Amino acid sequence: MTQTEFGRRCRPDTLRRLPRQKDPRVEIWINPACSKCSSALSLLDAEGAEYTVRYYLEQPPTADELTKVLARLGLEPWDITRLGEPDATDLGIGTWPRDAGHRDRWLEALAGHPALIQRPIITADDGTAVVGRTPEAVRSVLP
Template identity: 30%
Template sequence: MIQIFHNNRCSKSRCAVVELEKSGQPFEVINYLETPPTETELIAILKKLNFKPVDLIRKTEKVYIEKYKNKSLSDNEWIEVMITNPILIERPIVIDGDKAIIARPTERMNEILM
């Protein structure tokens, strides 16, 4: 089943949910701000995305700018930062099996839905 790591305050995330609804395919919405991924889940997501942890960080968020900008952290430290501050996780993440994308722009949804 397709999963979407979703933040309802994000217009791109809401658009991705609409695309999933239109597709008619079953999917699970994970509000990652309320239920952050575990370390194991985050590592699995990073592997599916083929990202380093720092690549999944939202660098425009206030908490990043105030606490982490210009810091050189290890991969494990960035993972811990995302677990502690899930707002820093880029969104929306859409996962289907071993495949994952950041659905920005929304047209990237075709990579999952086709």
């Protein structure tokens, strides 16, 4: 297991990237009111990256999309859940078990309450995915 920038553990095999054939197409899930999202966008612009913005509060990911992104991140739904959000308190999500038997419940909560999703999430079509809360994480999706 390897430590991530959040201090959580992830499988080392999830840190490997697929070989790059050309510059990847990048999508970034943002909340425009978030300073980390603004910083990530500024960095992508400064690096001349081409990307697509997804305003995930307006276009929430489905549970299936979240499952795929989490697999690429090597994380679980509870690892990307913002427990300090009012929706988290309303749902009592902080008390939910964090195990495979409750994974679908977490996924449905994130899909139904996208404000609970940590941001920004950046994916590239080469298989790379990061939670871009640091400049290093954002740069890791660039060629």
